[in-house]
Amino acid sequence: MNFEVKLSVQEILQNKHFEHARVIAGKSGLYRFVRWVHVLEITSIENLLNGNELILSTGVGWKEDKDAFGSLVQQAIKSNAAGICIELGTYISKVPQEIIDLANSCDFPIIVFFKKVKFIDITQEIHSLLIKKHYQTLSDLEEYSSKLNQLLLSSNPQKKILQLLHDYLKVTVFYISNQGEIQVVSKKTSAEQEQIIKLLKDDKIPEHMNIAHQSVQALNQTFADLFIISERNDITEFESLILDRSSIALAQSLLRELYIEEQRKTEEAEWVRTWLEGRNTDEQIHRYLSELEPNLKPQGCTVLLCKADNLSKITSEFTYLKLYVRSIFERRGIFLFSHIEKNKMIFILLNNRKSNDFKCRVKEGIEDLKKSEFIKKQNFSKLSFSVGKFVNNLGGVKNSYHTAKETMNIREKMPNSLCHYFYEDLYIFRLVLAANEQGVLHEFISDYIGPVISHDQQNNGELLKTLKIYLQCKGAKKETAEQLHIVRQTLYHRLDRLYELIGRDFMEPYKRQAIEVSISAYEYASVSEFPYEYNSIIKSS
Template identity: 70%
Template sequence: MNFESKLSIDEILKSKHFSDANVIAGKGGLSHPVRWVHVLEVTSIDNLLNGNELILSTGVGWKGDPTTFALLVQKFIDSNAAGLCIELGPYVQEVPQEIIDLANNCDFPLITFAKEVRFIDITQEIHSLLVKKHYQLLSDLEDFSNRLNQLLLSSNPKPRILELLYEYLGMRIFYISNQGEVTVIPKTNVSDQDKLFDLIKTNNIPKNMNVAHQPVQALNQTFADLFIISETEAITEFESLILDRSAIALAQALLRELYIEEQKKAKEAEWVSHWLEGDHSKEQIQTHLFELEPDLKPNGCAVLLCKASNLDKINSEITYLKVFLSSIFEQRGIFLCSSIQKNQMAMILVNKRKKHDFKRRVQDCIDCIKKSDFIKKQNLTKMEISVGQFVDQLDHVRNSYRTAKETLSIKEKMPNEIRKYFYEDLYIFRIVLAANEQGILREFIYDYIGPVLEHDQQNNGELLQTLKMYLRCKGAKKETAEHLFIVRQTLYHRLDKLYELIGNDFMEPYKRQAIEVSISAYEYAVASKQIFDASYFSISKTS
């Protein structure tokens, strides 16, 4: 069912007021669409036309001047006017041959009225036709939308929607999912399909081919791309509206499928929790993943933790949140299994592609989540994200889970120091964590900066801050003084005191590294509320 979505000159010629009209040139353009009727009697038209107007004129503007007449017709053609109707009479007795030739060469319809006509009657009639056409288009669009709604109530509606789109438009349909699935209607041989797909993908569309595109979007994410292709005429506004309605229906169908899948996964949250704790064997994990996605070929995984203060307050939106997150990761080759406990969501990111760019892809996902309007609308405040260590074996997820929790813990305690999301980017704090777990952190801190801490506590001093900045500036005194907003002489006094407390050799490579670690460890201990004072150090050294 291919509805005519435009009023053509050919249709207008069948109306009552054109019964005595004569097409003297440009018959190849009688299919031109007419969007409005415009009476023009002037020669300066630079800002008067928008395109697709049928122009009515008596010729009074050029008064028999063939040169001006020819220039004006050329301007009409350049402005993409639909055609020109001329009333023959006192101003124009006949149309010169050169103008007829110009119109024929450009398929620009020239129509003459041998008898006197009332332009007001013509405009009224054509505008009435345009209104009827517009009403018919709205009716057709409403009919199409109703049929789409009926299909959405059926099982597996996607192929039926694509078939309905082809039925209405009679154009070639191209549907390309983010996973690389390509559907073409009507079906063609593989070589022609691949050739057409390459033209679309590279945006190298031939001039004789007209293409309209509409993304299939839901939850601010694009899941697929829908194209209609016409190899004859330009794609009309009506056809674009039909394409748009089809893309929306496809998005609704896809969202429903994802919602159902996510509900199934939600029932398995407890299973995922046991996986995170290391309670499942490798075989059990592989069997379970195969049931979820038979084509899944895992290539390592990592755990991502997402913590937000009010995550437990959006229960009605949790499934949509999971659908949204799954779509983001799926587009980047990552299969998602998740479990929510109070204000924290644990996500197992199963890698489906090569390992070398896994971190970059995860970073892209995090950036997308942070910027998303969907997340902002959920008002998830104080969102914090961490990613654990990448593991090659699915049954080693527990290690990634542990390191993700460690990363999240440090990020919460030291938000100004740790701005990245990945465990591997903790750098020196990984050593600090290990030392703290082994119970040697306090002793290590005291051994290298204990005297400095005691001095600052007793004298309300700023030696530790001076030492940290001096090391950060690699011993450059001028730069250090500028960063501390002190004069050079004050810095010299402080450095003399530091030499006295921790030795003149604190800039030597190995000792400097130990001091830098101890400063980071002290800041971590303070953030963790493991407050040290001079009396504690004295006890710990003598005990």
Template identity: 75%
Template sequence: MNFEVKLSVQEILKSKHFGHAKVIAGNAGLHRLVRWVHILEATAASNFLNGNELILSTGIGWKGNKDAFVSFVQESIDSNAAGLCIELDPFISEIPQEVIELADANDYPLIVFKKQVRFIDITQEIHSLLIQKHYQILSDLEDYSNRLNQVLLSSNPQKKILELIHNHLKMTVIYISNQGKVQVISKKTPEEQDEICQLLQGNNIPRHMNVAHQSVQALNQTFADLFIISESGAITEFESLILDRSAIALAQSLLRELYIEEQRKAKEAEWVSCWLEGGHSYEQIHRYLSEQEPNLKPNGGAVLLCKADNLDKINSEFTYLKLYFRSIFEQRGIYLISYLQKNQIVFILLNNSKADDFKRRVQEGIDCLKKSEFIIKQKFSNLEFGVGKFVDNLSHINNSYHTAKQTLNIREEMPNELTNYFYEDLFIFRLVLAAKEQGILSEFISDYLGPVLLHDQQNNGELLKTLKVYLRCKGAKKETAEQLHIVRQTLYHRLDKLYELIGMDFMDPYKRQAIEVAISAYEYDSASKSTYAYASIPKSS
């Protein structure tokens, strides 16, 4: 770890090997920080410096050459060295006035030893001081981490963590949650605190303000932002590490609170199950919701079903999965109530915003989930979604639940035909499903497609495919032939056969609609069965 150790030139001057040293220039720069000690006798300083070095030299490199001496000092200043210590005699007896004036002009400490000193002893002593500083920082960081752990085990840890940061760093601490709740721990006046919060929330931080920021993250989501503001100078790496560890502790505290909350909700699964079956009245539902979330005022809702092959194998992580879903949708004005059913999760989506863009917000949430690293890392296979009908009255949520199951079933059976997640986007398949449930689907398919299906079965033909493309192209023969990748003459031959099997009038509006529905019904029915024997369909005359 490369901590910024605060060891100044002033502190070093108090060490024993500097007892006979004298500062002859640059007194105003004694606050400069020293990161390393470097013995340098070359005339070109910039090639050997990285910044913040305290240079030790006998001056042999520029002995008798004042211009070289001035150049050396200028280069060390330009390289941001912390200061220059020179041993007078035997190579340099005095410091030129030009060098003293240059050091004073740049607040660059110029220190002379009038007695002979051992540079190796000075180097060892200062490096020991640096190491002690490093060790003290590590010890301080470890002590702070232990205190954080103790706070995490106490009640109301969030506020105590913020107070701990403030007391440890003596800085203003600001915590802003995603919901806009702001907590400030500071000695500033309320007016000053409000002004700073406005600057932070507006991302309009002045250059002179020393601010460090860290997101409070859990489950790959940001739940809050944590800031520290220094009044005494730039924020050091050590202070940034304190901020980072504090943000992690806040995330752990938040995650624990959310986990406890979700466990409590899991115990109420029986109540939710009864709601999904239509067993609760409007008054019971709203009383229940007000107990769960007093500020919740739902404006309708819908049911979202999520299905994956291995959901039933992750019971230990199910709570975290629900937390993740919840964080995604709550950012979009949707409150979630969840219920686990074997290999699928039922989410009741309660709209907490205007209803006209509810579908868009749900779509955004699903898209975010499908792309998220959290879902990918959990290795859920065949993750599928189905959204039921939106209902204004929450006592009718069973209707949305029923339609969500229909949506999910049809999407699973016809993944290439249906790419949308919503019941309202099932289109003709809603009628197809109703016809199948009433037992009239096979008869309908037989009435309008029976001869075509039987011909294809007996002759390994492609009349059904041709008919589907021809109808989709609205009877345009050239476009149909191109999409089927056949010559026009082959298309004419197939159309003649279709005229023979289902009549010359199959492009008439009502008959055409019936045939298109029959094609969709046949594809759905075929997809929902492992085998379907159409050989029994009688050939129409």
């Protein structure tokens, strides 16, 4: 348990050993906390204190030396000591007025004993008090935690936990969710509560208002903020611990509610599956959504596929995984439906904000998901994401789902330089995939760059690479040579060979387009599952 128990100087003065003692300076500092009692009889003490010590002394170290006494008090004040207790009579007869004035100016308590006291009895008694208070604090924390656990087993625990926190600490409690919902437990008027809310939002808390804050977190996400506000005293470490225990209980309550809600949504999987298959009419979709979420006004949607080799091995974690993914996207104004199929999860993402930045928010959600600690702990193998076509009509989910699968298929085979999540960013590879499915891809590649590929295979050459860079540089020979890291003469030699193989007209607009598509198609085919078959066709052509 990482906290310290402290007694105030005022509390210690109630002890029987101080019945003949009197505070002669620094009465305004009696609120100071004491964490230890220390006997000191020397004048150089600055390096012997850590702060909040109550010093006991007979004055033998300085006797009637006023300057040494003053130096001692200054060092104690500088070291943030709680106060000093001096036994008058044997070595020191009185405390000089200058030192009393210094102590008063710094609210530093000076306490004098007019009768002899046993310092050993004082230290034992106060240290015993500190230990007892420590155990009492532990007991109080356990008692409070027990009450929280009981509330977690009741209905509507969130409201009851906030009420318990308020009653236990006698402070104002504010609970602010990420959606902007605010719950207040306070004896303040509505106007006063509104004023505090404004101060919290503007981050302009006045000095007289002591405040402590704790986030309500679950699944590595912050769902709400919990505040306690006191206008009486500073927030103590004990009160901070009570606040922390309360926030954890609220997180447990929230997680349970979210889990139950996710379980309910799991039961809707059959309806989602029929939606993906296009068997629901627009009217059925909108009616279902209005019953489920009356405030949901989707501005288009898309389908996100999440695929991993070992996804099926964590069946027990599916609900938490879906819950986590939902929290990621809902923070970005995206409502989510989910469905599981073997080694992939299918998410229907409904845009609940303006559509101009929908794609950007989807991408942010994917990136946030990939780098999250929650996902890393699952140790997914070959985790990948693909996003289908954006559709304005909710009945077009089937089309978005089909294009998401196409995107996944292409991304598994395309060059690393084009690792886009979105169907619309696949560019020419969409035509490449269609040509491959039609069975004309190999013939197309062979017609336009087949001789170049055969030459490179037979001579271990780099004509195809040269051709690609030359086209990318729009025929600029100097830039091409620089990118290939070759001299201009070598480039001329390669271009002459390309002229022989595919003709001098390969920079003509239509032929150039066909060659560029052929190069992209060859790169796609080279990393797909059929390169051997393709190479055989090239060799036989």
